Amino acid sequence: MRRACRIVLTVGCIVAASSVWVRAQHPAAQPAKAESGVRFAAVDVFVDSGDKPLAAYQFEMTARVGAFKIVGVEGGADAAFKQPPYYDPAALSRERIIIAAFNTGRDLPKGKTRVARIHVQISGNEEPQYDVKLVVAASMDGEKISATATWSKAVATNAARR
Amino acid sequence: MPGYGRHSDDEPELRLPAGLVDDLKRLYTPPGTVPRGVDDAVGERAWRHCDGLRARRRIRWWGRIGVAAAAVFLIFFLRDVWQGPKVQPVALPPIVGLADFNRDGHINILDAFALARMLERGGPVDQTWDFNHDGVVDRADVDAIAMAAVRLDGGTTS
Numbered sequence: 001m002r003r004a005c006r007i008v009l010t011v012g013c014i015v016a017a018s019s020v021w022v023r024a025q026h027p028a029a030q031p032a033k034a035e036s037g038v039r040f041a042a043v044d045v046f047v048d049s050g051d052k053p054l055a056a057y058q059f060e061m062t063a064r065v066g067a068f069k070i071v072g073v074e075g076g077a078d079a080a081f082k083q084p085p086y087y088d089p090a091a092l093s094r095e096r097i098i099i100a101a102f103n104t105g106r107d108l109p110k111g112k113t114r115v116a117r118i119h120v121q122i123s124g125n126e127e128p129q130y131d132v133k134l135v136v137a138a139s140m141d142g143e144k145i146s147a148t149a150t151w152s153k154a155v156a157t158n159a160a161r162r
Numbered sequence: 163m164p165g166y167g168r169h170s171d172d173e174p175e176l177r178l179p180a181g182l183v184d185d186l187k188r189l190y191t192p193p194g195t196v197p198r199g200v201d202d203a204v205g206e207r208a209w210r211h212c213d214g215l216r217a218r219r220r221i222r223w224w225g226r227i228g229v230a231a232a233a234v235f236l237i238f239f240l241r242d243v244w245q246g247p248k249v250q251p252v253a254l255p256p257i258v259g260l261a262d263f264n265r266d267g268h269i270n271i272l273d274a275f276a277l278a279r280m281l282e283r284g285g286p287v288d289q290t291w292d293f294n295h296d297g298v299v300d301r302a303d304v305d306a307i308a309m310a311a312v313r314l315d316g317g318t319t320s
Binding site for chain 2: 006055057058086087090091094096097098099100101102104135136138142144
């Protein structure tokens with residue numbers, strides 16, 4: 001009986017120690033601890049094409065500060081870019097994404113317009129900062145136009161409220 | 163009463179008979195010395211018994227270490243077998259060949275835009291625009307160029 005108790009105790013100690021070690025090696029296996037610093041947010045990306053109509057754009061967004069993962073992409077505010085844009089699905093759960101869209105119609109936005117909303121999962125307490133680099137923008141004739149891309153934190157969304 | 167409870171051997175009523183004394187002495191005197199051979203045999207058996215105990219204790223320790231090693235092995239084995247839910251990467255179709263439709267030296271959304279405008283105009287279609295090699299030039303080719311343009315592993319340059 002005493003022998004059985006000792007064996008059980010020894011195995012129990014080893015199992016406990018190993019599980020602590022495994023959890024230390026794989027932080028993802030610590031749901032309670034990891035969950036505490038995780039939150040969701042949305043980032044709006046704007047393209048300002050000045051007085052020219054915006055028919056196509058492509059930008060790249062990366063992390064400048066903070067740890068986050070991209071979890072979803074929405075279209076923009078204007079009807080011309082309401083549909084979800086093109087992006088590589090591999091960008092989901094990463095910190096870098098290339099987004100692009102075009103519209104061959106005539107009713108196109110001018111000035112500063114929100115072209116996409118990107119949902120991110122932020123880890124840690126640091127507020128992430130993003131770099132948005134406009135690759136190209138074009139007007140309805142396909143000619144490149146001078147434009148700028150900016151970002152701002154979006155107001156609370158369904159994902160953020162969840 | 164002074165001297166109560168004290169007795170002397172001289173008191174005749176307390177003296178044992180000589181025969182009884184001899185019998186008692188004979189009864190309680192240890193037998194003669196143990197023969198050397200018996201002593202050695204008993205000692206040897208005692209040592210053997212102790213050795214057996216030590217060996218059993220050693221076996222027990224090795225058994226515990228074995229169980230512990232098996233437990234550790236099991237944990238690592240299970241950890242390797244179960245890695246948690248894996249996110250399957252979504253594979254894009256291979257980058258379409260010659261997707262630089264507008265020949266500006268870059269594969270970007272403007273190539274897809276140019277082809278889309280061309281198709282909307284409804285002009286003659288060149289089979290070299292069949293970028294996804296499905297036998298027809300349509301919106302799927304536009305999407306293929308656009309997806310090539312946004313690939314993370316390159317695609318913005320030709």
